[in-house]
Amino acid sequence: MEEDAKPKSVPVLPWMRCPVDIDLFDECPLGLLPCLDPRLEKALQKIGVHSLFPVQVAVWQETIGPGAFERDICVNSPTGSGKTLAYALPIVQALSTRKLRCLRALVVLPTRDLAVQVKEVFASIAPSVGLSVGLAVGQSSIADEISELIKRPKHDMGVSLDPKELHVELQSAVDILVATPGRLMDHITTTKGFSLEHLCYLVVDETDRMLREAYQSWLPMVLQLSCSNDKAISNQARSGLNLFNSLTTIRRSGIERGFKGKTYPRLVKLILSATLTQDPSKLSQLALHHPFLLTSGDTRYKLPEKLKSYKLICESKLKPLYLVALLQHLSGEKCLVFTSSVESTHRLSILLKFFGDLPFKFSEYSGLQHQSVRSKALKAFRDGEIDVLVSSDAMTRGMDVEGVRNVINYDMPPYIKTYIHRAGRTARAGQSGCCFTLLRKNEVKRFKKILQKANNNSCSVHPLAADSVEHLRPMYSSALDKLKEVIDSETRKGNAGPNLRKSIKRKRGTDTPQE
Ligand SMILES: Nc1ncnc2c1ncn2[C@@H]1O[C@H](COP(=O)(O)OP(=O)(O)OP(=O)(O)O)[C@@H](O)[C@H]1O
Numbered sequence: 001m002e003e004d005a006k007p008k009s010v011p012v013l014p015w016m017r018c019p020v021d022i023d024l025f026d027e028c029p030l031g032l033l034p035c036l037d038p039r040l041e042k043a044l045q046k047i048g049v050h051s052l053f054p055v056q057v058a059v060w061q062e063t064i065g066p067g068a069f070e071r072d073i074c075v076n077s078p079t080g081s082g083k084t085l086a087y088a089l090p091i092v093q094a095l096s097t098r099k100l101r102c103l104r105a106l107v108v109l110p111t112r113d114l115a116v117q118v119k120e121v122f123a124s125i126a127p128s129v130g131l132s133v134g135l136a137v138g139q140s141s142i143a144d145e146i147s148e149l150i151k152r153p154k155h156d157m158g159v160s161l162d163p164k165e166l167h168v169e170l171q172s173a174v175d176i177l178v179a180t181p182g183r184l185m186d187h188i189t190t191t192k193g194f195s196l197e198h199l200c201y202l203v204v205d206e207t208d209r210m211l212r213e214a215y216q217s218w219l220p221m222v223l224q225l226s227c228s229n230d231k232a233i234s235n236q237a238r239s240g241l242n243l244f245n246s247l248t249t250i251r252r253s254g255i256e257r258g259f260k261g262k263t264y265p266r267l268v269k270l271i272l273s274a275t276l277t278q279d280p281s282k283l284s285q286l287a288l289h290h291p292f293l294l295t296s297g298d299t300r301y302k303l304p305e306k307l308k309s310y311k312l313i314c315e316s317k318l319k320p321l322y323l324v325a326l327l328q329h330l331s332g333e334k335c336l337v338f339t340s341s342v343e344s345t346h347r348l349s350i351l352l353k354f355f356g357d358l359p360f361k362f363s364e365y366s367g368l369q370h371q372s373v374r375s376k377a378l379k380a381f382r383d384g385e386i387d388v389l390v391s392s393d394a395m396t397r398g399m400d401v402e403g404v405r406n407v408i409n410y411d412m413p414p415y416i417k418t419y420i421h422r423a424g425r426t427a428r429a430g431q432s433g434c435c436f437t438l439l440r441k442n443e444v445k446r447f448k449k450i451l452q453k454a455n456n457n458s459c460s461v462h463p464l465a466a467d468s469v470e471h472l473r474p475m476y477s478s479a480l481d482k483l484k485e486v487i488d489s490e491t492r493k494g495n496a497g498p499n500l501r502k503s504i505k506r507k508r509g510t511d512t513p514q515e
Pocket of ligand 1: 048049050051052053056077078079082083084085273397398399400424428429
């Protein structure tokens with residue numbers, strides 16, 4: 001046995017101990033998929049989907065036909081394996097027979113960019129069966145968002161009425177809503193006509209991240225408003241929510257087998273992640289109903305099949321030089337560089353600017369930036385206008401950018417989960433990709449242990465010619481001076497946070513902008 005190998009840990013929750021293995025499923029051509037609505041088949045073909053990936057087939061089997069959605073579904077499947085369509089397709093098909101428009105499916109995601117991405121997936125298939133998809137992320141003003149989400153009744157003459165003055169019904173303009181927790185809570189508490197009363201499906205994507213942060217207690221609120229029995233409904237009415245809505249979904253209590261004490265029809269939950277938590281206390285927040293686990297293979301953490309991992313070992317002060325030499329070597333390929341913090345991302349981006357004529361275009365992407373600046377950088381990266389995005393971990397979760405060939409961990413990821421989500425921005429949808437990690441000598445052992453958690457024992461050293469690093473030294477020295485000037489000036493203007501200023505001072509001692 002390897003010196004570091006540990007016995008496999010057994011999940012505490014019994015239902016997590018015998019999952020269905022997604023790896024036993026094959027990709028399935030759309031024509032062979034049972035019960036697929038022909039309109040959806042057409043819409044999928046239009047966006048280049050001609051067969052379903054294994055995770056999508058596995059979820060489809062649990063959600064279509066007799067017994068569909070009887071249990072809540074939990075999916076633990078690698079990054080880029082197609083989890084978004086795995087839930088979007090069955091939900092859209094299930095709602096395709098709905099008679100009246102009201103909010104029936106809610107998808108909650110941790111970040112705005114991610115929610116926009118997921119909304120696009122729904123929007124590419126839902127209209128084909130007459131469903132409408134909304135977005136609540138705070139991208140536009142709340143008033144604009146409300147007008148997209150809530151249908152204002154029209155007078156006979158075509159004039160819009162003010163429902164505050166007239167006792168008229170407000171109804172949802174969308175069947176499916178993709179939201180971030182903050183904006184969702186805004187609508188729950190203040191938007192007239194916004195109701196979760198008819199909700200049938202709740203998707204919590206990137207579940208472990210969503211459960212780690214409370215986000216204004218959005219989850220208990222959603223569960224309370226949607227799993228409503230008579231009492232909750234009357235509470236809702238009393239608090240002024242849903243005051244105008246006369247459509248009612250009657251949820252009866254304890255009438256079906258396995259539903260004792262629960263309301264029926266119940267809210268079906270789908271939770272997904274590449275690193276699904278096994279922590280019972282976290283999962284208990286979701287109040288899952290007879291949960292059913294689908295997972296890839298027999299290890300808890302799995303990297304994409306065609307991902308190759310490499311390490312570069314260098315002295316701390318030479319990291320920027322190694323990074324530039326590596327980026328020059330990879331020039332022409334889309335690369336994502338991850339640092340350990342927003343401050344590091346900012347510093348490194350400035351430093352790169354002063355390296356002179358580099359054969360690649362790059363941009364910063366971090367939580368320090370205004371959302372509009374960040375979204376612009378992401379768009380430029382998607383469109384191929386820039387080759388390299390220097391990012392903090394804001395980017396790691398779920399983002400799907402076509403053609404990313406390489407991920408570079410400028411700072412070692414502290415946990416296997418961080419490695420998985422960062423590395424998973426490449427080698428998506430069965431494509432190949434590389435993940436490079438810059439390490440100091442004293443980090444090598446710890447990094448090996450981290451990778452072993454995903455059964456990865458094959459991380460070879462990536463060689464870099466010594467002169468490709470050496471010839472950058474003179475530029476580096478002047479770039480560091482200029483970096484200091486910029487940070488000083490940003491501090492004077494109040495643009496740089498105190499952490500940034502402090503850390504620049506500290507690094508000057510070691511002649512490096514980075515730990
Ligand atoms: N059946 C399919 N055929 C072709 N491409 C697909 C199919 N399903 C998904 N894709 C593509 O695969 C990529 C990855 O999908 P998706 O973003 O859903 O992965 P994921 O499992 O959610 O990843 P992560 O864990 O990183 O969020 C996307 O670009 C998507 O368009």
